[in-house]
Amino acid sequence: MLQREHSYEENFMREFNQSCGIRTLAVHAGEEPDTATGASAPNIVMSTTFIAAPDASFSVEGLDEETPFIYTRWGNPTVAQLERKLAALEGTESCIAFASGMAAISALFFYSLGAGEHLVMSDVAYAAAAEMTHELLPRLGIRVTKVNMADLDELRAAITPDTRLIYTETPCNPLLRLTDITAVAEIAHAAGAKLAVDSTFATPLATRPISLGADYVIHSLTKYLGGHGDAIGGALLGPADELALMRKKVAIRTGGILSPFNAWLIMRGMATLPLRMRAHAEGADQVARYLESHPLVTRVIYPGLPSHPQHELAKRQMRNFSGMLTFQVADGPAAAKVLAGRLKVIHYAVSLGHHRSLVFYLPTGDLLTTSFHLTPAQEASYRDYAGDGIFRLSVGIEDPEDLCADLEQGLAALS
Numbered sequence: 001m002l003q004r005e006h007s008y009e010e011n012f013m014r015e016f017n018q019s020c021g022i023r024t025l026a027v028h029a030g031e032e033p034d035t036a037t038g039a040s041a042p043n044i045v046m047s048t049t050f051i052a053a054p055d056a057s058f059s060v061e062g063l064d065e066e067t068p069f070i071y072t073r074w075g076n077p078t079v080a081q082l083e084r085k086l087a088a089l090e091g092t093e094s095c096i097a098f099a100s101g102m103a104a105i106s107a108l109f110f111y112s113l114g115a116g117e118h119l120v121m122s123d124v125a126y127a128a129a130a131e132m133t134h135e136l137l138p139r140l141g142i143r144v145t146k147v148n149m150a151d152l153d154e155l156r157a158a159i160t161p162d163t164r165l166i167y168t169e170t171p172c173n174p175l176l177r178l179t180d181i182t183a184v185a186e187i188a189h190a191a192g193a194k195l196a197v198d199s200t201f202a203t204p205l206a207t208r209p210i211s212l213g214a215d216y217v218i219h220s221l222t223k224y225l226g227g228h229g230d231a232i233g234g235a236l237l238g239p240a241d242e243l244a245l246m247r248k249k250v251a252i253r254t255g256g257i258l259s260p261f262n263a264w265l266i267m268r269g270m271a272t273l274p275l276r277m278r279a280h281a282e283g284a285d286q287v288a289r290y291l292e293s294h295p296l297v298t299r300v301i302y303p304g305l306p307s308h309p310q311h312e313l314a315k316r317q318m319r320n321f322s323g324m325l326t327f328q329v330a331d332g333p334a335a336a337k338v339l340a341g342r343l344k345v346i347h348y349a350v351s352l353g354h355h356r357s358l359v360f361y362l363p364t365g366d367l368l369t370t371s372f373h374l375t376p377a378q379e380a381s382y383r384d385y386a387g388d389g390i391f392r393l394s395v396g397i398e399d400p401e402d403l404c405a406d407l408e409q410g411l412a413a414l415s
């Protein structure tokens with residue numbers, strides 16, 4: 001029977017975690033040489049089951065830190081290495097890896113909210129998360145109020161004695177509007193509620209929400225953390241005692257756990273996260289400035305540009321401005337047809353945070369109908385950032401000059 005091998009990692013964390021840099025953590029944290037073979041790179045342990053002690057419990061109720069690996073839905077050596085690496089990068093005590101970002105968000109909602117309780121949710125968030133609040137959560141008796149998290153008075157007014165969770169994304173998908181995490185955490189805690197921050201767009205290289213007062217962090221690992229567009233995954237990070245309960249009560253029972261193969265792919269991607277994020281941010285800065293100077297581009301939103309409405313907050317809260325930007329042209333739907341056919345380096349596709357650049361057109365009218373059911377004031381704020389529609393561009397790690405040239409030849413066909 002194999003015990004969980006924590007000693008190498010515990011020693012590493014104790015000795016180095018406080019003193020070593022993010023690049024060293026990205027490479028080493030969470031990993032351990034294989035004790036049987038000495039292999040330096042992590043193994044992929046695909047076994048779904050593990051040789052058990054004769055008195056091992058068949059119910060997850062008895063699970064604790066000392067329980068050996070029993071069944072991969074409960075815990076797996078490869079997934080555990082990824083979880084420890086993620087916790088180290090975010091500066092959190094603990095992490096649960098999930099099959100997708102949406103599985104992590106669902107687990108957080110199921111754990112935090114019950115019938116009669118209240119969720120305050122960012123009015124603009126990743127579409128599937130936003131859409132959960134229209135039917136699924138109300139059907140369970142959970143009340144939801146959507147607020148523009150950039151408006152702290154709107155947030156304060158939305159909170160009720162039943163509010164248990166405040167949920168926001170920063171920068172948010174697709175607008176790139178920011179939430180002031182410190183200010184929102186203060187409001188949440190004064191009301192006895194928890195704050196969860198989806199930090200997928202920022203990554204731990206730009207922002208560590210826990211250090212700013214958030215209680216939980218969400219990542220779609222499918223994006224920058226995996227970084228190569230070949231593995232879907234998600235993560236929820238936070239305090240060890242609560243996450244141990246969430247794992248037992250929700251993650252293991254609802255079952256949306258990460259496969260060891262995807263954990264291995266994502267962990268390999270994460271080793272180069274600091275290097276990639278530097279390239280993403282440098283590239284996005286160059287492409288954003290190029291687009292802002294283009295005569296056919298009417299608006300560019302990038303947190304790193306002085307023209308971003310919350311540039312000062314971005315400078316305070318983000319150590320780099322990541323790789324996401326949006327731009328607008330006069331006739332977006334027509335331009336989408338042209339760009340989808342003409343771009344050679346940039347792929348016209350959904351998703352983001354991959355090493356390849358990706359662009360996709362998001363028409364405002366459609367999104368307001370399908371995903372974001374907003375008040376007139378919230379809709380006005382949405383349109384203030386997005387006009388009638390935006391191209392969401394995830395700037396990859398290619399040479400920025402090549403991306404600008406690709407956009408140049410694509411946009412030339414519009415004139």
Ligand SMILES: Cc1ncc(COP(=O)(O)O)c(C=O)c1O
Binds near residue numbers: 221234
């Ligand atoms: C900000 C954000 N959060 C969560 C998700 C959901 O992640 P996944 O597709 O891994 O379920 C996405 C997906 O695009 C996202 O952009």
